[in-house]
Amino acid sequence: MAIGAPVELWPEAERLIDALSPELVDLLDEMSGTMFCAKDVTGRYVLVNRTFVDRANRRSPRDVVGRTSAELFAPELAARYEEQDGRVLSEAWPLRNELELIRRPGGVPGWYLTTKLPVQRDGVVLGLVSTSRDLNTRDVHDQVIGSMARVVQVVEDRLGVGVTQAELAEVAGCTTGALDRRMRRIFGLTPKQFVLRARVDHATTLLTQTDLTLAEVAVRAGFYDQPSFTRTFVRLTGETPSVYRRKSRALATE
Known part of the structure; x- marks a missing residue:
């Protein structure tokens, strides 16, 4: 996956990337209907796939990596994401099957199923990984x-x-x-x-x-x-x- 990271990764990002499987991350980049991201303990994006970049209305991963939700999304969405992330990071407890309304490319809203999991090493939380799957429910009220x-x-x-x-x-x-x-x-x-x-x-x-x-x-x-x-x-x-x-x-x- 082309993570679009700056030349010098910050320490939190290096620890998180070291704990993740490169093969798994590469696989997630092939899933066009699923947004994937990894965040460090400070709430900054470390890894994102192409689908995430598109949903964030950015040109490349380099426009996302190193930023926070507040820098990429509308205030009400960013606040919800940060509240979820805070629980996962502080309690090391997963968030599963959260139904969320996210805008698809072009501004059309769609329903996604989101899961966020803490990433740990030696009992220390290094960050989180998240997937949001497009449910393709255009025909569902x-x-x-x-x-x-x-x-x-x-x-x-x-x-x-x-x-x-x-x-x-x-x-x-x-x-x-x-x-x-x-x-x-x-x-x-x-x-x-x-x-x-x-x-x-x-x-x-x-x-x-x-x-x-x-x-x-x-x-x-x-x-x-x-x-x-x-x-x-x-x-x-x-x-x-x-x-x-x-x-x-x-x-x-x-």
Whole structure:
């Protein structure tokens, strides 16, 4: 990826780039429908792909790298991005599946699904990486997207206690059948699959960011017990929770 960095990278940028996989970054530059960026702990952009440059209405990565959100986006957007970044950087906690309205090239607004993850080395947060995927929902009414944003929030808020499809449908203001169709259209997942993925995502964060026992992780991620958690985790990730934790911590100290 042509990151467009100045000749002399600042120290925070060097540490963040050193922690990222060059192959992964190069791959993200090929994803025309997905914005990618990496920010250091000061909030400055270190890496961006071509799609991000286009959405920021800039000519090249060199016009973005080293700048902050406030220098590139409208004040209301920049404030939201900085609030999200602050949480990810200060708490080392991921932000997943955030529905956002972002302007496409030409000024046409479109809905994107944003995920932001902290980048750490030896337990120290070096920055964050972020992707925003264009949902291509030009034929979907904004009220439908808004209802899905509420559903995502309820799922996140109730990971430890569980939520039924009927309850999610009530939140979305539709029938369970309509909810299923909407979530398949926007997320490519059924409501059950979406909730399960959210639980496993939360479990991976707890495994890497806390010293909770596997039984405690299972409960906090909304699983009935540790055996059911382990079975589901292995089925979706190919590894047991304990192996995942050990490998993740080993990678973080390399």
